[in-house]
Amino acid sequence: MIGYTVIGGYLGAGKTTLLNHLLSVCDDRRLGVLVNDFGAINIDAGLIDSRSETTISLTNGCICCTMSDGYSEAIDQLLEARHPVDHIVVEASGVADVRQLAQYGRHPGLHLDGVLVVADAETLPQQLSDRYIGSTVQRQLEAADLVVLNKVDLIAEAELRARLEWFGKVCPQVRVVPSQRGWLPMNLLLGINSQRLRGSGASGEHPHYVSWHVSLAHAVTKQALEGFAKELDPAVLRVKGIVSEPGSQALVLQVVGRRWEVLRVDVFSVGDRGKDAAPTGVAPDAGVDPGVDTAVAPGVQTGTQLVAIGLKGQLNPQILIALAAKWLH
Amino acid sequence: MINIFRAKNIITMNPSNPQATHVAVRDGMILGVGTFEDVAGWGEHVIDETFGDLVIIPGFVEAHAHVMAGGMLQRPYVGYFDRPLPDGQVASGIKSYAALIDRLREIHRSMPDPAQQLIAEGFDPIYFPDQPRLNRQHLDQVSSTRPIFIHHANGHLATANTAMLKLNNVSTDLKVDGLGRDDSGELDGELREPAAMSLCRTAFREIQRSNMSEAAIRNFAALARNAGITTCTDLGGISIIATRALEQWRALTSEVDFPLRVVQYNLPAMPGTAADFEAVAHEFVRLKNSGTDRLRFPGVKFVLDGSIQGFTALLNPPGYFRGEDHGQLLAVPGQLLDWMLPFHRAGLSIHMHCNGNRTQDLAIETIEALLKVAPAPDHRHTITHAQLTTQAQLRKMAKLGLCANFFTNHLWYWGDQHYGITVGPERANALEPCASAIREGVSFSFHSDAGVTPLGPLHTMWCAVNRVTPSGRVLGPAEKITASQALKAATIDAAYQLHLDHEIGSLEAGKKADFTVLHDDPLAVAPLAIRDIRVWGTVLGGQCFKAAG
Numbered sequence: 001m002i003g004y005t006v007i008g009g010y011l012g013a014g015k016t017t018l019l020n021h022l023l024s025v026c027d028d029r030r031l032g033v034l035v036n037d038f039g040a041i042n043i044d045a046g047l048i049d050s051r052s053e054t055t056i057s058l059t060n061g062c063i064c065c066t067m068s069d070g071y072s073e074a075i076d077q078l079l080e081a082r083h084p085v086d087h088i089v090v091e092a093s094g095v096a097d098v099r100q101l102a103q104y105g106r107h108p109g110l111h112l113d114g115v116l117v118v119a120d121a122e123t124l125p126q127q128l129s130d131r132y133i134g135s136t137v138q139r140q141l142e143a144a145d146l147v148v149l150n151k152v153d154l155i156a157e158a159e160l161r162a163r164l165e166w167f168g169k170v171c172p173q174v175r176v177v178p179s180q181r182g183w184l185p186m187n188l189l190l191g192i193n194s195q196r197l198r199g200s201g202a203s204g205e206h207p208h209y210v211s212w213h214v215s216l217a218h219a220v221t222k223q224a225l226e227g228f229a230k231e232l233d234p235a236v237l238r239v240k241g242i243v244s245e246p247g248s249q250a251l252v253l254q255v256v257g258r259r260w261e262v263l264r265v266d267v268f269s270v271g272d273r274g275k276d277a278a279p280t281g282v283a284p285d286a287g288v289d290p291g292v293d294t295a296v297a298p299g300v301q302t303g304t305q306l307v308a309i310g311l312k313g314q315l316n317p318q319i320l321i322a323l324a325a326k327w328l329h
Numbered sequence: 330m331i332n333i334f335r336a337k338n339i340i341t342m343n344p345s346n347p348q349a350t351h352v353a354v355r356d357g358m359i360l361g362v363g364t365f366e367d368v369a370g371w372g373e374h375v376i377d378e379t380f381g382d383l384v385i386i387p388g389f390v391e392a393h394a395h396v397m398a399g400g401m402l403q404r405p406y407v408g409y410f411d412r413p414l415p416d417g418q419v420a421s422g423i424k425s426y427a428a429l430i431d432r433l434r435e436i437h438r439s440m441p442d443p444a445q446q447l448i449a450e451g452f453d454p455i456y457f458p459d460q461p462r463l464n465r466q467h468l469d470q471v472s473s474t475r476p477i478f479i480h481h482a483n484g485h486l487a488t489a490n491t492a493m494l495k496l497n498n499v500s501t502d503l504k505v506d507g508l509g510r511d512d513s514g515e516l517d518g519e520l521r522e523p524a525a526m527s528l529c530r531t532a533f534r535e536i537q538r539s540n541m542s543e544a545a546i547r548n549f550a551a552l553a554r555n556a557g558i559t560t561c562t563d564l565g566g567i568s569i570i571a572t573r574a575l576e577q578w579r580a581l582t583s584e585v586d587f588p589l590r591v592v593q594y595n596l597p598a599m600p601g602t603a604a605d606f607e608a609v610a611h612e613f614v615r616l617k618n619s620g621t622d623r624l625r626f627p628g629v630k631f632v633l634d635g636s637i638q639g640f641t642a643l644l645n646p647p648g649y650f651r652g653e654d655h656g657q658l659l660a661v662p663g664q665l666l667d668w669m670l671p672f673h674r675a676g677l678s679i680h681m682h683c684n685g686n687r688t689q690d691l692a693i694e695t696i697e698a699l700l701k702v703a704p705a706p707d708h709r710h711t712i713t714h715a716q717l718t719t720q721a722q723l724r725k726m727a728k729l730g731l732c733a734n735f736f737t738n739h740l741w742y743w744g745d746q747h748y749g750i751t752v753g754p755e756r757a758n759a760l761e762p763c764a765s766a767i768r769e770g771v772s773f774s775f776h777s778d779a780g781v782t783p784l785g786p787l788h789t790m791w792c793a794v795n796r797v798t799p800s801g802r803v804l805g806p807a808e809k810i811t812a813s814q815a816l817k818a819a820t821i822d823a824a825y826q827l828h829l830d831h832e833i834g835s836l837e838a839g840k841k842a843d844f845t846v847l848h849d850d851p852l853a854v855a856p857l858a859i860r861d862i863r864v865w866g867t868v869l870g871g872q873c874f875k876a877a878g
Contacts (some may be wrong), residue, residue, distance in 0.1 A: 133663075
């Protein structure tokens with residue numbers, strides 16, 4: 001299943017910066033990026049492998065396409081590419097209805113990983129009261145799973161608090177992640193890449209984010225996963241859970257902000273190869289991820305892996321431990 | 330050789346010489362208009378009596394239409410109102426679900442291949458407020474095996490039958506918003522917005538493909554000819570980067586018997602090789618310079634918002650009368666000036682789609698800022714649709730030299746809905762304020778926005794003159810204009826807007842011999858009869874094109 005992420009936000013919020021950040025980091029995912037036009041993305045010439053009127057191929061395997069032939073055509077073009085992409089990222093126009101764009105991520109073969117809306121912390125209040133775009137900007141924010149509140153270095157702490165209060169009041173369902181220059185962990189933005197969990201912490205090297213994981217030797221039920229997801233506290237921004245069941249099936253839990261879903265997938269499509277995982281319990285220090293395997297070998301052993309990402313100082317391991325103890329025993 | 334056409338009456342729209350009986354033509358150009366004596370002196374000639382009992386007016390100029398008008402009529406039409414077809418027949422309007430199902434059954438039975446999908450066009454739920462929404466069960470009554478897809482008139486909705494959903498594996502467990510569901514959570518067949526509509530990809534693709542086809546262009550030209558149009562815009566029909574489509578247009582319009590001049594305004598999509606707005610504008614200039622006698626590219630179109638009947642036009646307070654406000658800009662205001670400036674500086678004409686009056690404020694403010702940065706004495710930039718234009722906006726537009734292109738057909742097709750639902754009585758009465766535009770000195774034209782409504786300048790004129798709705802209401806009699814004023818908007822003033830008034834739009838020595846030939850005089854018949862005048866056909870560059878049927 002190919003992940004699908006929408007990046008929305010009004011002009012000047014930092015969508016392009018965020019996108020360029022994703023393209024340059026890219027970990028080991030092949031990204032297919034859809035943009036309205038190439039004028040918006042400033043790709044380092046050294047990264048460009050080849051380009052045509054509607055496509056730019058990068059040396060790291062990523063592809064950028066314009067949506068000039070229509071939206072579903074552009075998505076098909078990515079899905080039918082010779083080397084299919086792992087994840088589709090759409091850069092929405094500044095006034096796009098991101099809720100509508102998100103719906104393509106629910107088409108067969110795709111998985112709506114997240115709706116990220118970038119907001120300019122400095123000018124947000126003016127934008128919200130602007131007669132032309134106020135309602136559009138607010139609608140975009142309300143449709144977000146995660147709001148990337150960008151340029152927080154340009155505002156005072158009191159202002160930041162006021163912004164966060166506004167979100168709490170107007171769209172309490174949205175999780176807000178403060179940011180500078182769109183620099184955020186890849187796993188936070190595009191979902192936790194299960195292949196990367198083994199080596200480093202899911203939160204990467206970012207100083208403001210921490211990850212937490214649990215690894216169990218038994219499979220839990222769908223109901224248990226759902227119960228766990230429903231009661232997650234607001235400090236949790238992302239979770240990925242994989243339950244390897246007897247046979248060739250696995251359950252995958254994906255949480256982004258307040259939205260979550262549990263999918264049953266063929267285990268080979270999860271993309272994980274794990275060795276036997278012992279029940280390691282909970283990492284003693286959420287900031288130090290010892291590295292875990294995310295799934296056990298299909299058909300051989302059952303097991304449950306869960307990884308969560310949150311803001312340092314907010315993500316409380318004790319709460320997660322208690323929640324895991326309640327639902328995942 | 331000189332051809333002298335004699336007619337019962339010739340209305341020239343040239344104020345210096347308003348009426349005539351003869352027009353002399355050589356090599357597609359008018360040599361003279363007047364009495365036989367006035368024009369006979371140009372030399373050896375033949376007198377063409379074809380139009381001896383008919384009326385010649387300047388060829389109609391349709392200032393806002395889409396080639397999609399021809400694309401959609403490759404498929405059966407099931408809309409509420411009668412729709413002229415390219416072959417001159419008329420598809421009669423469908424006024425009930427029973428009639429819809431009957432019509433679809435007929436079509437179904439006429440299709441030899443049982444697996445072929447049936448896609449029909451033009452259905453609009455706004456005319457069936459007392460009915461339950463059209464759903465897959467209605468369509469399953471037509472066939473449980475043939476896939477059926479009803480593409481609604483507004484372009485944002487469709488209804489599929491069970492076989493169509495099945496063909497495309499659209500199942501209940503898909504979570505796409507916009508998949509209509511019944512009380513039990515089962516799919517009801519309604520698909521809202523492209524993300525849901527495109528799930529039925531067999532149908533969606535066929536619709537998209539057909540709008541880019543040669544048949545679409547040929548249908549479009551035939552519909553225009555049948556309606557008496559000699560110059561027709563395709564306003565934002567294709568993207569400048571769709572080179573294949575462009576080549577097709579070039580090839581077809583260069584055929585000797587292609588019956589139409591086409592004026593294309595492309596959307597400002599960025600070609601892959603262009604790095605900035607300047608570069609895009611440069612491409613447009615290149616395109617403009619490549620224009621031919623029958624295919625011109627004078628400018629660029631910006632789409633700034635949605636539609637009033639779709640509640641997606643951005644309105645100033647007090648907003649919509651009934652229904653939920655989904656008003657939204659489709660362009661980024663903070664970018665608009667930067668976008669437009671290179672086009673403006675390059676001398677390209679800018680047409681701005683504004684349905685809501687708040688959107689129109691933005692367009693006017695942007696043009697005002699544009700003109701401060703780069704003054705231009707004769708830009709003729711145009712606000713198209715401009716349906717809710719206020720008096721204050723007209724005053725401002727007059728000062729800035731902006732033109733209006735009113736969607737007068739709305740007075741008929743959605744007049745009752747605007748009165749009762751969308752904007753309420755007062756603003757419905759002020760829709761398409763033609764009389765005010767004349768008073769304030771704003772030059773304007775009319776349009777059909779075909780295929781949204783049918784191509785037919787006599788109908789758009791009729792709407793401006795009578796302002797009658799299907800229920801018999803007269804919307805804002807104070808905004809009625811005379812037939813003569815309406816004819817001006819449909820000919821010379823439309824040509825002015827397209828920067829073509831020195832070539833077409835009136836009958837004068839030196840201009841192109843483009844005529845519309847009518848069976849009656851639109852300035853002499855009763856105002857309510859204008860739309861019923863029969864069109865003989867057109868003359869384009871001196872060449873006769875008889876309407877089909």
